[in-house]
Amino acid sequence: MEDGVDHLAFERNKAQFDVEDMKIIWAGSRQDFELSDRISRLVASDPAFRKDDRTTLDRKELFKNTLRKAAYAWKRINELRLNEQEAYKLRSFVDQPAFTDLHWGMFVPAIQGQGTDEQQQKWLPLAYRMQIIGCYAQTELGHGSNVQGLETTATFDPKTDEFVIHSPTLTSSKWWPGGLGKISTHAVAYARLIIGGEDHGVHGFIVQLRSLDDHLPLPGITIGDIGMKFGNAAYNTMDNGVLRFDHGFTGYQRRKIFCIATRYSAVRRQFGSHNGGLETQVIDYKTQQARLFPLLASAYAFRFVGGWLKWLYMDVTERLQANDFSTLPEAHACTAGLKSLTTTATADGIEECRKLCGGHGYLCSSGLPELFAVYVPACTYEGDNVVLLLQVARHLMKTVSQLGSGNKPVGTTAYMARVEQLMQYHSDVEKAEDWLKPNVVLEAFEARASRMSVACAQNLSKFANPEEGFQELAADLVDAAVAHCQLIVVSKFIEKLQQDIPGKGVKKQLEVLCSIYALFLLHKHLGDFLSTGCINPKQGSLASEQLRNLYSQVRPNAIALVDAFNYTDHYLGSILGRYDGNVYPKLYEEAWKDPLNDSVVPDGFKEYIQPMLKQQLRNARL
Amino acid sequence: MEDGVDHLAFERNKAQFDVEDMKIIWAGSRQDFELSDRISRLVASDPAFRKDDRTTLDRKELFKNTLRKAAYAWKRINELRLNEQEAYKLRSFVDQPAFTDLHWGMFVPAIQGQGTDEQQQKWLPLAYRMQIIGCYAQTELGHGSNVQGLETTATFDPKTDEFVIHSPTLTSSKWWPGGLGKISTHAVAYARLIIGGEDHGVHGFIVQLRSLDDHLPLPGITIGDIGMKFGNAAYNTMDNGVLRFDHGFTGYQRRKIFCIATRYSAVRRQFGSHNGGLETQVIDYKTQQARLFPLLASAYAFRFVGGWLKWLYMDVTERLQANDFSTLPEAHACTAGLKSLTTTATADGIEECRKLCGGHGYLCSSGLPELFAVYVPACTYEGDNVVLLLQVARHLMKTVSQLGSGNKPVGTTAYMARVEQLMQYHSDVEKAEDWLKPNVVLEAFEARASRMSVACAQNLSKFANPEEGFQELAADLVDAAVAHCQLIVVSKFIEKLQQDIPGKGVKKQLEVLCSIYALFLLHKHLGDFLSTGCINPKQGSLASEQLRNLYSQVRPNAIALVDAFNYTDHYLGSILGRYDGNVYPKLYEEAWKDPLNDSVVPDGFKEYIQPMLKQQLRNARL
Incomplete structure (x- = not known):
């Protein structure tokens, strides 16, 4: 401050x-x-x-x-x-x-x-x-x-x-x-x-x-x-x-954006003034909440899956040292898929946050253009995100093809072993609160992911040349890979919450964020869940209803949830996201530092503008 | 050239x-x-x-x-x-x-x-x-x-x-x-x-x-x-x-991006080389087609709806001069909604195209960063896009509430007069080709839009205070407004195709693009179409199948379809999008013009780098 x-x-x-x-x-x-x-x-x-x-x-x-x-x-x-x-x-x-x-x-x-x-x-x-x-x-x-x-x-x-x-x-x-x-x-x-x-x-x-x-x-x-x-x-x-x-x-960080957008949404007021009172804080609008809070939840989700990836890396390294290669293909697919999923979601999220900050998000002093420009190449460097998802899809197709063979799927594909049960699954959600149960959410995501993989495998088998089939069905395969990767993130968030989490109210907040992350995905990919028959339209609209309740629960905690990132104002580099929320005077102050403001009459005025204003043009137009 | x-x-x-x-x-x-x-x-x-x-x-x-x-x-x-x-x-x-x-x-x-x-x-x-x-x-x-x-x-x-x-x-x-x-x-x-x-x-x-x-x-x-x-x-x-x-x-434009991404996708080759031959043109990958061609189709769709908006503006102006205010609210809602829909889609599309160009899309000489930066403020200036969609939603709710009253809906909301019929609608698509019929597509979009509006109106009626209900349900209302606006674009594209269109093969190409635009939206918003019961999962997957066929049809015409924009290389301002496709030598040539390349050893080397390389640091770390 x-x-x-x-x-x-x-x-x-x-x-x-x-x-x-x-x-x-x-x-x-x-x-x-x-x-x-x-x-x-x-x-x-x-x-x-x-x-x-x-x-x-x-x-x-x-x-x-x-x-x-x-x-x-x-x-x-x-x-x-x-x-x-x-x-x-x-x-x-x-x-x-x-x-x-x-x-x-x-x-x-x-x-x-x-x-x-x-x-x-x-x-x-x-x-x-x-x-x-x-x-x-x-x-x-x-x-x-x-x-x-x-x-x-x-x-x-x-x-x-x-x-x-x-x-x-x-x-x-x-x-x-x-x-x-x-x-x-x-x-x-x-x-x-x-x-x-x-x-x-x-x-x-x-x-x-x-x-x-x-x-x-x-x-x-x-x-x-x-x-x-x-x-x-x-x-x-x-x-x-x-x-x-x-x-x-x-001879590796770019969660700043959520912090900025959340803080500025609490500072910024637009419309809704009655009798000359203050306008409404932008963060109180449901449309703002429905765009901002899922991104905030995803920041926590990606943080936890990142922690788990460190463990995975150590586990694979130890196994390799003991000449155990059994988990390597699954670990490779998992890493590639999560890199693709999290960088795409973060780049899209940064741009969404920039829009959520309104016009001022376009000023460099907001820090948001910078963040966007620094972050987006992550979607292409170290392997294009679609190429990575196709690698995941290849691994999934191989896993499905081996299901009958006694070759048990490992790690994040272990749920595939229950494929027969998952193919029969119909969600038993009857009221909005049912969607708060971790197992209910997890099963729906498992059923969706496995059915999409199985459907792809069935369609592939119709092609005489498997490689040609893989090219032709590439877009569906990417969708199946995304479903699998989203399941991983949801399941790791749920696992995290099964641990002992100390601190007043901390676990409760994380449970809310976990539900928001999962139900937002369900809402966004409703077509997947409905077309695979995992849930019915009524259950879909109960999820949306529950999502609205969850937004109200996270609302009073939003600022503290980004404070928990513990970013200094220096690191954040954004006037809109200042810890103390003192946005407008600082924006105003910053503007005067632009080199264009060094002189009152700008360089170029005498050559290019004055002659126009003083013109006696020969070919005057009107 | x-x-x-x-x-x-x-x-x-x-x-x-x-x-x-x-x-x-x-x-x-x-x-x-x-x-x-x-x-x-x-x-x-x-x-x-x-x-x-x-x-x-x-x-x-x-x-x-x-x-x-x-x-x-x-x-x-x-x-x-x-x-x-x-x-x-x-x-x-x-x-x-x-x-x-x-x-x-x-x-x-x-x-x-x-x-x-x-x-x-x-x-x-x-x-x-x-x-x-x-x-x-x-x-x-x-x-x-x-x-x-x-x-x-x-x-x-x-x-x-x-x-x-x-x-x-x-x-x-x-x-x-x-x-x-x-x-x-x-x-x-x-x-x-x-x-x-x-x-x-x-x-x-x-x-x-x-x-x-x-x-x-x-x-x-x-x-x-x-x-x-x-x-x-x-x-x-x-x-x-x-x-x-x-x-x-x-006292008192921005459709350049599609041109660049399409041309570069034909120039760029990655993977798929056999026996030392050329790698595959990126544009031949189905995943690339599934991302690029819907954007190309949307460029044409927005072009035609733009032409229609000019007519609407003249029509409203003439009516106002004759003191006829009957179409004004509908025309206002329509304009606001289309501004929101097209600018959001275009900004997202530009960024998607940038990614489709791979790493080089991040270089300024590609022209893409510039285009993105110039375009994105369109989503906030002249009214935030969500605020505009809420205005559309307000008009839709009013239209629904007056349906029984004999107040006939006009203009782009005219389909609401058939609401009873549309509430009973079930698509009769049986095979993939059925999705090529304009009426089949149009009815599905009308049924989806009207059911989403009616559902919102029913949910709103449960609130004692309508304004509170409007705030609480804002996210759903925005979705209903989007569905309505997408219907407008689809229907205007279809109307355009009912006109006489001269030129060899021109009409055929536009029919393909119109189908791609509509079926891509159907695929993207499958959750809407399924949850409102307009189509069933089988029909959804037939639409995806048809979409793949359409991508193959547009493939040989892709370059000519962006050539038809008739942009000079000057206006395009992109090495990746050059008319002649001579990308790599020009990228290479351009790099040397950067001021950093004025000198072989950069300014700052002597002060900051040489001492490090030559260091005899007192507190050496290792």
Whole structure:
């Protein structure tokens, strides 16, 4: 609370749960909470990390500003002797995409995970001290998610015992890698390994790109920035690069939006004034609630499924170490599907929240355009979301086909073992409150998902060529995969609520959010539930009725539920979402900082406007 | 075709209709086509109107660039003695939001429509010659779509016979008006008229803002730009303004996106290579077709409903002149609803198209970020889309309540007269092809819309206080309004096809697109159709089957169908959407123009990166 007055205190007093306890639940553990809280305040209180001026900088200024922050962050990390986890948190709270994200997030892990012992001993100490800076050069101009289509070659030269890296075509130029354009000295570059004329598929190679003396590209290497990207600052802080080899030789956050939209919905008033009183708070409109609260519920749902994914990752890793590959295909499908589901829903949700903030959501000072621009690429990078869902669908079809064989479905597909029972299922909901029972919801989602998968499998079996069938029915297969992934999120939220959850009123709020998340999906995909016969129209309208009740229950807690994210105003970066709700005076104040307001009469007026106003045009039109 | 090679010729040869005839249909008439074609080429061929450098300009440069173009456009309009319609077209093909849009689009029409004879004689000649420049100052910092909530006052002072305009509070500051910030000399400002202490509601006043000599704000007027907005160039070319009166005195397009996504989907190849052959064109994937072709169909659907809206506007105007007010409420509801439906669908569609272009859609040189940023505010300006839909719902509830009274529903609500029959309706579709019959589709949409309205009316009647019921059921009411508006679009598309449509294969293509538009909506809102019992699940899946067939039919014609929009590459402003499909070399070429590539070693390297690479840090971390 920067000015000392809390304009949302009346909202916070309404909350029916202990927000401090919810913060722990949100963070995952007390330890996680304390780490994030400490580091985020450290960043927020340091003027060197200010970010409110970003959208007025031109590209070069913005880029230089990013370099300065990265260097300063590294200095602080060393001065404060932060450990790896703390350093990671600090970089994420600086909240400005930079080459360091790729160095620490992709380059170092690639060497750790895929490097030989020799490579690790040579490169890791240099990379840990940032004496070299690396990036991850995979994507090519003509080739995105399809790694097997890469064209760059690495040809082994037995005479020199070296690999010759080459970009044979324009479309084989590396294109997009972050940090590549202007900064990285090294890269893990992916290329087809050619030995004795034979293609051994795609492998990663550690390649030096620039001289460590003068930073100029090494001979045979053409390299540059690929130009402006979406958004006013957003990823324009990053030097996404283009790279061509001419026989060159060699040896993770974006839930802010819900916070902003919820707070501003409580501040903003429109219509409904009687007798000169205050207008109605926008958050009290049912239409606003019906759009905002499902998004808020999804923020919590995705948080919990994210926690569960960490467990899954550890579980798979342990199994692999014990040579148990049995859960790997299911875990892969599950991860791909959840990545697709959550990033698509979040990108759509951010844009929806921006609209829920009305016209002011379009101003950069609202922080919302920035968030949108930073978030949307998540839907394409690391694999297009539709491609990922088709991978899930393939796994589901395989699971269905093996049901009779005694090959028991595992993990998140375990419900398929009850397929006969689920094919007979009819929901027994009779009144709106029945929809609050976790088992009732869970069974409806299981029945819908399994019936959609089975229907796809049956339709596929009509094709003589299964691959042709898969292409032809791709849209239905994607729908079946979405149904399966939504079931996973709903079931993990329900599982979370079966645990012991301390704190006054906390569990109750989470139960409300869980019901909202599930019933909103049911409402949105009503066609699926009705056409598969899992529920009847009457039960569908009881779900909508229950949803309205739930919105009323969440209403007094809405502000406290986003306070529980524990975001500093610095991190949030939004005037509309300010903790203290003091929106309008700050918007007004901010406007005057725009460079256009440096002078009363703008540059260009004398040349272009005055002659028009003073005109004695020869060919006057009227 | 700028380089003379047409990389999409193989696609254009596939088309099964005459694209030149389709261009006439798309444009509305031969005359409209010729006008647009002539003016768009005039603009595209004039280097003074180049726009490919916009995203690299900083705010001040961008703004000055806009002033220059506006002045040059005015010069050309006068030199060429263009008439009003030609001048309007020229400004729109310049394709850079500017203060002139508000001057010609809002200020002049406001005086024409609402000014007294005296005001018109005084101000219009000056405005026509641009000797004054005006804007439209309605929205306030705390008040958007709710005009009746405006706080600015205009108090009549009988001593001086003048109005004193005053902004009593911070939230009463005018906020957002385009052209206000730095350029307009005058405004039509909306304020509560106060005479003798009595409030006479909101009225418009013509106010001078700035001196015609030195362009400085007049005494009592504080004025400035409201700062950076969403997008890299987008509306940052516009000086949206903030304005406070301290007792101031006074006397008295966007269908480009579909074109880009369709063309690039034919150029782009991913996966599916066998034996070293070319990868599959992305447009051949069913998942891509299922997302792209409904958007293409909606572009045509909205084009035709737009043409019909022009007729509606003329019809209402003629009736009003003859004192016939009978169709006014229906026409108002219809216009509001269609504005909401088409702008929401288009904004969502643009973002969907951006995703369909993969990662490169995130680059500014793709033109897509710009289009999105320019388009999205349409969903909030001129009335929030949900607020508009609630107005439609109010009209629908009134129509339902009067059904028994002999008050016959008119215009787009005429189908409600057959409500008894529609409540009994069950679709008789038995095979997929039945869904191609216009009447089958139309009746299903009519039955769905009328049943949703009737259900809302029945639920509303259970509330003792109707207004409370309206608030509580707002989300359902919005759904009913959407169903009604979708019916309008479908029915106008069908009506269009009942006309004589010349040209080889043209009508056939439009029939395919009309079916796609309708069946896609049916698929998307399957829950509505099933829960109201209009169709059964089997009929729903027959519709999906038919939709897949239709996608295959539209496939060979897709490129020619966007060619029919007749957009120049200048207007399109997208490398991905180039007419000649020569995407990759041009993307590559464009990247090198980014200011970051001016120098090989970037500014900031010496200060911030080199010390890190060369570091001998005292507190080294490892």
